[in-house]
Amino acid sequence: MTPGQEQARRELERIAQVPQSPVRIQDTSEELIEEGLLQIRLEIDCSDTPVLPSGIRLKPAEIFIVCVFADFPFTSPRVLTPDPRFAGRPHVLWAHEICLYTSPNEWDPSAGMWGFVDRLLTWLARAAEGSLSAAVLPWHPPVARDSAAFGPLIVRAEVPEWARDARLWHAWLLVRRVDERILEAVGWMQDPREIRRRPDRFAVPVIALDRPAGFTYPNDGSALVDALVAHGFTKQRLARLLTATRLANAVNPDAPLILAVGSPAPGGVDAPQRIAHLVAWWISADPREAEPGWIKVFDLRPSASVRRDSSRPAGWxxxxxxxxxxxxxxxxxxxxxxxxxxxxxxxxxxxxxxxxxxxxxxxxxxxxxxxxxxxxxxxxxxxxxxxxxxxxxxxxxxxxxxxxxxxxxxxxxxxxxxxxxxxxxxxxxxxxxxxxxxxxxxxxxxxxxxxxxxxxxxxxxxxxxxxxxxxxxxxxxxxxxxxxxxxxxxxxxxxxxxxxxxxxxxxxxxxxxxxxxxxxxxxxxxxxxxxxxxxxxxxxxxxxxxxxxxxxxxxxxxxxxxxxxxTDDVIRRDDRNDYEIRVDPAVFARVRQAAIAAAAADSTGGTETGGALLGQVDLASRVAWVTRAEGLPPESSASADRLEFDVTRLRDRFADHRRHTRGTVSLIGMWHTHPHSRADASSRDEATMRGIVDGFPGLAQALLLIFGGGPDAWRAWLDGAKLPDLYVRMFFPGEAEPRG
CATH class of the missing domain: 3.40.50.720 (NAD(P)-binding Rossmann-like Domain)
Known part of the structure; x- marks a missing residue:
């Protein structure tokens, strides 16, 4: 007996010594059923366990055999029941083994036998009240012993609407070889002859049971046939099914003969009720005579599995x-x-x-x-x-x-x-x-x-x-x-x-x-x-x-x-020069403030105002970004019929903007308003802009924005109800006339 097994035995003895403990140790066998495995026979007092009509009627004392591995507590024990009446119940595998843990990672070694016994007592309580499929206990499909020599078979194709009949029925999976080892089911068929149009595919018959298969599938061909017959699928029907499959797969000489069985989930389980579980059997002759060959099935149908990245951003x-x-x-x-x-x-x-x-x-x-x-x-x-x-x-x-x-x-x-x-x-x-x-x-x-x-x-x-x-x-x-x-x-x-x-x-x-x-x-x-x-x-x-x-x-x-x-910029096009002008909404707010101030200073409301535009122009993308609108430069003048700029100091004035934004925001042009009139460039506007681009050596271009609109549109903008009309135009050095 290893130190770990000795620890397990001592922990069980201490559990049994707790006052009113339902656990009793009948005997400990050091005759190992497998090398390194110790058996401890337990008696569980169930006389006070409530039993509901839907549950299993427990005996006053139930017997269990706990099998402890040599490296306990780092490996969870197994628990067996000699009573065959538990066979077919959820979490009872191969009629006698009770599965208490979904995976090895669910076992908590720090809880030792105390946690293990608590889990077993919970299973008995759930069995008595008929709620073994509740979330408090592990849930998984019926178990089939898979063989490393066959498969695996990956099933991605969802069961179609025509295959959701609740009765016992059969159909075929459309399967392809991913490589020498892996098979993938990519579709469902009602007629296996459809495979004749796809010589790179083969058919796998599926028998869909009309009631849950129990918690274990048969472990040999003879027992499989008997189990299918017990569910109402006759031997004659099985023979016809396999014959039809062989004939359909004749177009693919290398196609294996595989039989799949689908089972609905037991009641009370949060899983699809029609073909909740799929298992597959690799056969080479009559299944009654075939050697065991269960294929490992990875069921990736959306209704039967949850992706490990579900609800994460990558799901997009x-x-x-x-x-x-x-x-x-x-x-x-x-x-x-x-x-x-x-x-x-x-x-x-x-x-x-x-x-x-x-x-x-x-x-x-x-x-x-x-x-x-x-x-x-x-x-x-x-x-x-x-x-x-x-x-x-x-x-x-x-x-x-x-x-x-x-x-x-x-x-x-x-x-x-x-x-x-x-x-x-x-x-x-x-x-x-x-x-x-x-x-x-x-x-x-x-x-x-x-x-x-x-x-x-x-x-x-x-x-x-x-x-x-x-x-x-x-x-x-x-x-x-x-x-x-x-x-x-x-x-x-x-x-x-x-x-x-x-x-x-x-x-x-x-x-x-x-x-x-x-x-x-x-x-x-x-x-x-x-x-x-x-x-x-x-x-x-x-x-x-x-x-x-x-x-x-x-x-x-x-x-x-x-x-x-x-949010988006306001977009306008300069079709003369094939440029897109993108104006930050904050620019409209700044210009509107200046227009309101100009209107307040002039009872007629017709005085123009304007200033400098800061932003960036990309010659490759052919985009001009307008980031900021500044007011009138020094020594500029505005009146009801004209606006004159002094542009000689503009570059130095805005050099700080360029340095602070690492060249992203600098002087790119001018703006002004046409209150109560059309947003369009006059000959004087064009002359002013040509003077700007020609008067600054090295300036690749200059942008002109004119904010305007008829009386109603202008007043609506000043009141904040809508945007004004906007004229946009790029000017280039040495350009005498607009570009065509």
Whole structure:
């Protein structure tokens, strides 16, 4: 007897010595039924246990045999009952073994025999009141002994409506070979001859019982046939079923002959009542003569199983089509997250090849060196998620940005040209705009940034990174973003990982990137999964999000996890120059205040006012962002019929804005109002703007905004009821006439 078994015996003796304890030890047998197994025979006093009509009538004293393993308490004991009347009851396996624990992890070694006996007494109480299927005790399907020589069989296809008849019936599963070992059921058939159109598939007959099978299935072919007959499925019907299956599978000579049995769940169990459990039997001849060959069945039908990631943010991915641009340190793990979460299809785009240096942080192998990343990643993910359609594209991501038929675009390239192309195509294209997630990593991999544009949002990655930078310039807790992305002064040392033309990149390990990629992606999925909720009354729905995570490291001990949200800008088009103008709603508020002040100073209400526009213009994306509207520059004049600007001091005046926002907000143009009249540029307005762009050496362009509207529209805007009319126009140096 081992020390652990001796401990178990002593604990049972102490339990039996407790006053009024229902436990008595009859004897301890050191004749081991298996090597290292000790038997202790217990008598449980059940004379005071209440019995209900639906329960099992207990004897005054029930006998149980506790089997203790050599390494107790680290392995839970088994408990057997010699009384056959418990056979077929929930949690009674093979007629005599009582299963008290759902899994080995449910066993609490610290509770020892005290916890074990308490569990056994609970089982007896539940048996007496007929509630063995209650949640207080473990619940699992009937048990079949599986053989390592066969299967497993994975069942994903849900039972169709026509197969939900409560009577005893049979049908067929449509099964494919995943590889030499794994089988997968991908559909249901009423006629096995349908298989003739699919020579790469084979049919598996299913007998659906009309009542629960009990808690154990037969352990040999003869007992299986007898059990089916007992349920009303005759031997003749079984023979016809197997013959029809063999004939149907003749198109696939290598198809095995498998018989599946489905059983409803017992009453009181929170599980589907029709084919709640599936088991399968591999047969090579008449099942009565066949050797035991139960196949391990993994039942993944939605009605019979709960995904381990259920109710988590990644659940949004299930069934979606996703385009991943870049299969590197961020894109590759995100693609794997998508595959594991059940994406319907993944398109993987990367022009690069696997190099030895990237193995420190990207999920590739040494044997992959020299091969295209996209192709290697696709092959790897096929082994992870064979149900996901994977398309590798070994080409430039710039050529793949027009992809309207996907549910999500992930830009993990950290490539400015790709971001600019995405930005331009998003506003110029007429196609559907799917959500766009852009991600990047800081210089030392202790900072991660993601931006998310929802469908219909006014901007993409360039837009949102800029918006995040502006927010960081106004929030001291986000200074890390400015210092990492736009260091001042700029870094003088560039991290070049390999000699030659490899891209300057960032320093980071696989653990750094795993933490950043998962945190950012989970945050973005959380947003995507919650966007269906209506915003509070009086609030606009955010359409653009910025996610910042700072991973604690030795270099930066403090962590950070922030989510910022913004509503859409007001969008106008300059069709003359093919630019999109995006005006922050705060600009309208500032201009309205100035217009109200001008109207108050002039009884006619016709005095114009104006000022400078601060923002940014992106020549590649062809977007102009208007972030702020400033008042009249010094020594400018306004009257009822004209507005004159002194622009000589503007650049110096707004230099601080440019430095503070690391170049994101600077002077980009002028604005003025046309009270009670049309928002349109006069010849004097055009001359003024050409003077601005020609008078500032190095100024690439200037933007003009004119706020106006007829009398009714103007008064409605001043009253806060609606937006004014808005004229937008870009001007370029040396431009004499409007561009056609």
């Amino acid at each position: 991915i299930a069934g979606k089509t996703i385009l991943v641009l870049g299969c590197g340190a961020l894109g590759a793990p995100i693609a794997e997250h998508c595959a594991r979460a059940g994406a319907a299809s993944l398109t993987l785009v990367d022009s690069g090849r696997v190099t030895p240096g990237i193995l420190v942080r990207q999920p590739y192998e040494f044997a992959d060196v020299g091969l295209p990343k996209a192709r290697v990643l696709a092959e790897r993910l096929r082994r992870v998620a064979p149900g996901t359609a994977l398309t590798p594209v070994c080409g430039d991501a710039l050529d793949q940005v027009q992809h309207p038929e996907v549910d999500l675009i992930v830009d993990a390239t950290a490539n400015r040209s790709v971001a600019a192309r995405l930005e331009r195509e998003r506003w110029r294209g007429e196609q559907r705009r799917p959500p766009l997630l852009s991600m990047m990593v800081g210089h030392n991999s202790d900072l991660g940034i993601a931006t998310l544009s929802l469908p219909g949002a006014s901007g993409a990655g360039v837009d949102l990174l800029r918006r995040l930078t502006v927010a960081a310039s106004e929030d001291d807790s986000l200074t890390i973003v400015l210092d990492d992305l736009y260091p001042d002064p700029p870094r003088t040392r560039i991290f070049q990982p390999e000699p030659g033309c490899s891209d300057p990149t960032f320093i980071g390990s696989s653990t750094d990137l795993a933490a950043i990629a998962a945190t950012l992606f989970n945050g973005a999925l959380s947003v995507l999964g919650s966007t269906s909720a209506d915003p509070p009354p009086g609030q606009l729905r955010p359409t653009r999000f910025g996610l910042v995570t700072a991973v604690p490291t030795g270099l930066r001990p403090a962590g950070l996890n922030r989510r910022l949200a913004w």
